[in-house]
Amino acid sequence: xxxxxxxxxxxxxxxxxxxxxxxxxxxxxxxxxxxxxxxxxxxxxxxxxxxxxxxxxxxxxxxxxxxxxxxxxxxxxxxxxxxxxxxxxxxxxxxxxxxxxxxxxxxxxxxxxxxxxxxxxxxxxxxxxxxxxxxxxxxxxxxxxxxxxxxxxxxxxxxxxxxxxxxxxxxxxx
Numbered sequence: 001x002x003x004x005x006x007x008x009x010x011x012x013x014x015x016x017x018x019x020x021x022x023x024x025x026x027x028x029x030x031x032x033x034x035x036x037x038x039x040x041x042x043x044x045x046x047x048x049x050x051x052x053x054x055x056x057x058x059x060x061x062x063x064x065x066x067x068x069x070x071x072x073x074x075x076x077x078x079x080x081x082x083x084x085x086x087x088x089x090x091x092x093x094x095x096x097x098x099x100x101x102x103x104x105x106x107x108x109x110x111x112x113x114x115x116x117x118x119x120x121x122x123x124x125x126x127x128x129x130x131x132x133x134x135x136x137x138x139x140x141x142x143x144x145x146x147x148x149x150x151x152x153x154x155x156x157x158x159x160x161x162x163x164x165x166x167x168x169x170x171x172x173x174x
Contacts, residue, residue, distance in 0.1 A: 004053035007163035011156045016148050022133070025155035030122050032158030033114045036066060039165035040107060047174055048107060052164040059168065061097045062161050063107040067114040068096055073154050074121045080137040080147055081128075087138045125151070 017025065040048070040063055048060040057065065072091055079086040096102060101109075133148040168174075 004164075004167065005056070006160070007167045008156070008159055011153055011160075013149050013152050015152065016133075016146070017152060022148070022151065025151045026122070026125055028155040028159060029125065029151070030118065032066070032070075032162070033111065033118045035158065035162045036063065036114065036165070037111050039162045039169070040111070043169075043174065047172075050168065050172075052168045056164075057097055058103075059165055060104075060107055061102050062164050064102040064105065064110045065093060065097055066158065066161050067110045067117055068102075069093065069157060070114065070117055070121070070154065073150060074117060074124075076137050076145075076150065077121070077124065077147060080135045080150075081124075081132060085136050085138050085144065087140060090140060 040059065043059065048063070049058050051058050052062060068091075076088050079088060128147070133151070134146055136144045136146050137150075139145050
């Protein structure tokens with residue numbers, strides 16, 4: 001059995017991305033809100049409060065995590081595009097997932113946020129030049145992060161969390 005933590009495998013990057021790979025990543029990011037919404041469609045409150053794996057987040061927490069993470073990435077892109085190699089502030093995603101709204105809020109709140117965020121993010125991403133894709137921000141733990149690599153990471157990230165939902169649904173027969 002594959003590792004339920006990584007239903008599509010761990011992130012890997014051999015970059016820089018080719019133009020075709022970049023377009024594929026952009027399409028994946030653009031489609032993340034619809035894919036997540038479709039994966040979560042029709043689930044009961046009980047289903048949403050089920051962890052996708054032993055010791056893992058509930059599907060509700062996953063639904064709230066994706067826009068939290070993508071908002072942070074959106075801001076990191078903006079910082080990298082307007083400052084020279086800015087140091088970004090990481091966030092403690094595991095603790096954010098334990099906050100009351102991540103544990104109990106209706107998922108539609110975060111799905112609507114993700115829709116709007118991705119509309120705005122894509123307006124920026126689709127206009128970046130080759131030179132801008134090479135710009136970086138500095139992650140205190142990971143070091144310099146080119147926007148090209150960050151694009152690949154968030155292309156993977158959306159598909160990764162959608163697969164958490166779809167793989168649980170498949171295992172449970174939902």
